[in-house]
Amino acid sequence: MRRFGFVGVLVWGMLSVACAGGGRMQAERIAVDLVLSPPDAGTNRLQTTLTVYAMGTSARDTDTATVTGTMQANLGVFIDDATYEVADVNSLEFTGGAIRLSDMSFTLNYGFLLGRIEARATGIGGAPSSPWGPGAVEAERFDTADHLVLLNEGSVAAWGTGLMGALFEPVTLLFADAPIEARADAVGTVAVRLERIDADEVIYRVDLMLPVAYDELSPINESVTAAITGGGVIAATGTFSLPRRCRFRADLTGDCRVDLYDLMAFCDQWLTAAEEDPCPLSADLAGADCYVDLDDFAVLAEEWLGSDPAEGAHWGQ
Numbered sequence: 001m002r003r004f005g006f007v008g009v010l011v012w013g014m015l016s017v018a019c020a021g022g023g024r025m026q027a028e029r030i031a032v033d034l035v036l037s038p039p040d041a042g043t044n045r046l047q048t049t050l051t052v053y054a055m056g057t058s059a060r061d062t063d064t065a066t067v068t069g070t071m072q073a074n075l076g077v078f079i080d081d082a083t084y085e086v087a088d089v090n091s092l093e094f095t096g097g098a099i100r101l102s103d104m105s106f107t108l109n110y111g112f113l114l115g116r117i118e119a120r121a122t123g124i125g126g127a128p129s130s131p132w133g134p135g136a137v138e139a140e141r142f143d144t145a146d147h148l149v150l151l152n153e154g155s156v157a158a159w160g161t162g163l164m165g166a167l168f169e170p171v172t173l174l175f176a177d178a179p180i181e182a183r184a185d186a187v188g189t190v191a192v193r194l195e196r197i198d199a200d201e202v203i204y205r206v207d208l209m210l211p212v213a214y215d216e217l218s219p220i221n222e223s224v225t226a227a228i229t230g231g232g233v234i235a236a237t238g239t240f241s242l243p244r245r246c247r248f249r250a251d252l253t254g255d256c257r258v259d260l261y262d263l264m265a266f267c268d269q270w271l272t273a274a275e276e277d278p279c280p281l282s283a284d285l286a287g288a289d290c291y292v293d294l295d296d297f298a299v300l301a302e303e304w305l306g307s308d309p310a311e312g313a314h315w316g317q
């Protein structure tokens with residue numbers, strides 16, 4: 001009777017395996033340190049235009065700052081138990097960092113009669129944040145409106161020549177007094193990939209692209225107004241590691257593979273129960289009842305022939 005019951009369960013279990021759609025997912029909240037990538041043609045350059053409205057006219061000039069620094073973020077990551085692969089990333093929250101822009105200079109030419117305004121932007125920096133908490137990520141994409149980069153360090157100093165020199169005293173705008181919120185109405189991306197599996201840990205790589213934009217109007221005095229507009233794409237990468245552990249509950253023999261030896265160990269405990277706490281039955285895989293039955297076999301069936309990916313690679317050599 002007992003044998004017959006087990007065979008029935010075995011058949012049912014194998015069918016379950018055939019129908020199973022992959023490993024269990026494990027949710028992790030990961031704190032990751034990201035470093036901005038070296039600036040290239042498309043990223044980590046913020047093109048900035050300074051426009052100054054004065055004397056009923058305006059002039060503008062554009063310069064580009066390279067961006068360097070670090071960002072800290074929390075990621076909601078789902079890891080596939082069986083393969084260590086990233087199954088999904090569902091949230092992103094910036095928790096800090098230090099971003100620095102290279103200095104910029106602007107020459108605004110108002111013509112022969114009016115002269116020029118010269119401006120220097122120096123020491124501009126700030127940090128990314130997620131003021132409304134973690135933002136959603138779907139299929140590696142996120143809404144940049146959920147995040148911002150607050151530029152609250154540095155200054156813009158401006159002075160005039162010619163008639164413009166007489167129009168206003170040299171001024172210095174401090175970003176500490178009037179921070180710029182760099183935010184874009186765009187789509188950012190965050191990709192998390194399994195990079196490698198070491199003896200004790202699994203290493204993942206994070207690639208982040210965060211478009212930012214700014215459009216700030218600053219009154220300089222009664223007759224002069226400055227506008228700072230621009231933006232670009234911040235790109236950053238980082239890695240994090242998770243302890244490598246055997247993720248198979250049904251590995252009863254300790255080799256991080258679920259195979260015939262585990263099934264034999266399971267059979268030895270089939271339909272046994274115990275009263276002790278903690279439960280001494282290693283085959284009570286589904287837990288809770290300290291009784292080895294169909295529920296526990298379902299776990300073994302789900303993980304049947306699963307093996308640690310690193311061990312699998314080893315075996316294949």
Ligand SMILES: [Ca+2]
Nearest residue numbers: 251253255257
């Ligand atoms: Ca095993």
Ligand SMILES: [Ca+2]
Nearest residue numbers: 284287291296
């Ligand atoms: Ca059980």
